[in-house]
Amino acid sequence: MLKLTKKADYGLMAMKHLAERDHQAACSAKDVADAYGIPQEALAKILQRLVKAGLLQSQHGANGGYTLARPANKISAFEVIRAIDGPLFITSCITVRGECGQSGRCTIREPLRRVNESIEQVLRRITISEMKEEPEEVEAKVENTKAADLVTLR
Numbered sequence: 001m002l003k004l005t006k007k008a009d010y011g012l013m014a015m016k017h018l019a020e021r022d023h024q025a026a027c028s029a030k031d032v033a034d035a036y037g038i039p040q041e042a043l044a045k046i047l048q049r050l051v052k053a054g055l056l057q058s059q060h061g062a063n064g065g066y067t068l069a070r071p072a073n074k075i076s077a078f079e080v081i082r083a084i085d086g087p088l089f090i091t092s093c094i095t096v097r098g099e100c101g102q103s104g105r106c107t108i109r110e111p112l113r114r115v116n117e118s119i120e121q122v123l124r125r126i127t128i129s130e131m132k133e134e135p136e137e138v139e140a141k142v143e144n145t146k147a148a149d150l151v152t153l154r
Contacts, residue, residue, distance in 0.1 A: 002119070005085050007085065008085050010036075011049075011050060011081070014032045014043060019068060019129060019131070026059045026067050027065045028064070028066070029065075049084055050066075050083055051066070051069075053082075053083035055075055055079060056069055076127055076128075077127070078123035078124040081123060088120055089116060090119065091116075
């Protein structure tokens with residue numbers, strides 16, 4: 001089962017929260033943590049990773065906190081996930097090294113690589129601003145996505 005880490009979940013939640021407050025003052029890690037019931041220390045580390053990746057800006061001082069480094073419609077879910085978890089691989093043979101004891105006999109490596117690529121493409125198309133949409137709007141987009149846009153295995 002492909003599943004995002006808890007850290008990636010928290011990062012996406014924080015980015016969405018900051019996108020919703022786009023034209024307001026910076027938001028502290030405590031404010032975001034309190035809004036979603038996220039452990040503050042864990043969230044602070046995640047937010048620092050997002051700053052390091054250039055997705056957030058941090059401001060120190062009394063009115064300090066975090067703001068998006070770019071408009072929400074220019075930041076993809078993929079960028080956030082990658083900044084927190086590193087490269088996205090659904091199986092170990094898709095990694096850079098790609099070593100496996102079954103490499104010589106494997107018949108699914110290429111199909112799995114295509115699945116991995118398709119998942120990455122979908123995540124690259126989803127922006128933080130789209131994560132603010134109402135569920136009905138998201139469902140309509142998913143329904144309009146052609147099956148061929150996802151994965152074709154042969």
